[in-house]
Amino acid sequence: MELEDFAKPGSQEADLLKRIDKKRLPKHIAVIMDGNGRWAGLRKLPRVAGHRAGIESVRDIVESSARLGLEALTLYAFSVENWKRPRSEVRTLMNLLKEYVRLELSNVHKNNIRFQAIGRIQELEESVRTELQRAMNTTKDNTGMLLNVALNYSGRAEIVDTFNRMFREVKQNGHKAPVSEELISQFLYTSGIPDPDLLIRTSGEMRISNFLLWQIAYSEIYITPTFWPDFRRKHLLEAILEYQRRDRRYGGI
Numbered sequence: 001m002e003l004e005d006f007a008k009p010g011s012q013e014a015d016l017l018k019r020i021d022k023k024r025l026p027k028h029i030a031v032i033m034d035g036n037g038r039w040a041g042l043r044k045l046p047r048v049a050g051h052r053a054g055i056e057s058v059r060d061i062v063e064s065s066a067r068l069g070l071e072a073l074t075l076y077a078f079s080v081e082n083w084k085r086p087r088s089e090v091r092t093l094m095n096l097l098k099e100y101v102r103l104e105l106s107n108v109h110k111n112n113i114r115f116q117a118i119g120r121i122q123e124l125e126e127s128v129r130t131e132l133q134r135a136m137n138t139t140k141d142n143t144g145m146l147l148n149v150a151l152n153y154s155g156r157a158e159i160v161d162t163f164n165r166m167f168r169e170v171k172q173n174g175h176k177a178p179v180s181e182e183l184i185s186q187f188l189y190t191s192g193i194p195d196p197d198l199l200i201r202t203s204g205e206m207r208i209s210n211f212l213l214w215q216i217a218y219s220e221i222y223i224t225p226t227f228w229p230d231f232r233r234k235h236l237l238e239a240i241l242e243y244q245r246r247d248r249r250y251g252g253i
């Protein structure tokens with residue numbers, strides 16, 4: 001996918017794109033998509049209308065990120081804690097996910113994007129797992145951007161799963177060299193993917209909400225008041241521009 005016709009000449013997007021240094025793009029962006037409920041509330045609509053509207057933002061941000069040439073985009077779609085929501089809302093979210101995967105798969109595949117679901121996927125209902133598996137199988141050999149969708153995800157649960165996988169490996173194949181950060185990273189759900197350079201959270205909350213706890217150790221955090229259903233490529237470009245203004249020191253001076 002090319003950057004051409006990414007933005008209409010003279011548009012705000014075109015201007016932002018011009019100001020972005022294409023050689024210093026983040027490799028991996030992670031997004032906490034928040035504010036769907038409040039977006040709907042402001043319009044006197046049911047919360048699920050906000051989730052439905054949020055799908056348009058997912059489409060736009062996935063396409064924009066792939067066009068920019070990111071290595072990976074990770075979207076927080078459903079947390080382990082989200083099961084506490086009313087059953088009807090959980091059902092709608094699961095249906096929207098299936099719908100997104102079903103309707104977007106050909107587009108995702110055409111754009112050379114590799115789809116991956118991360119989280120405790122085995123606990124999701126079968127119809128959701130089937131749809132996710134189909135998308136993962138269809139796109140497994142794609143060489144473009146990796147689209148990670150975090151589902152039934154919790155950062156602490158991921159660390160627990162990581163340790164259990166390591167212990168299993170030790171039991172089967174004997175003791176591996178001393179435990180190191182690199183070794184732990186190899187057993188995470190995100191094994192092989194660079195850590196996020198940029199973490200975006202929409203709707204203004206100043207929280208991490210149990211997302212990618214290990215991986216965001218040195219991520220730049222960008223919080224925007226924009227609600228997720230209003231978040232479009234213009235906002236993504238603004239976040240990248242802000243990221244490029246930051247001075248990443250990784251604890252040095």
Ligand code: FPP
Pocket residue numbers: 033034035036037038039051054055058075076077078082093096097100101149203228
């Ligand atoms: C947070 O808003 C959003 C979610 C819990 C769900 C995000 C899911 C989608 C946008 C749809 C499916 C995703 C994909 C990848 C196809 P909130 O409900 O917590 O909003 P609030 O804080 O304003 O109540």
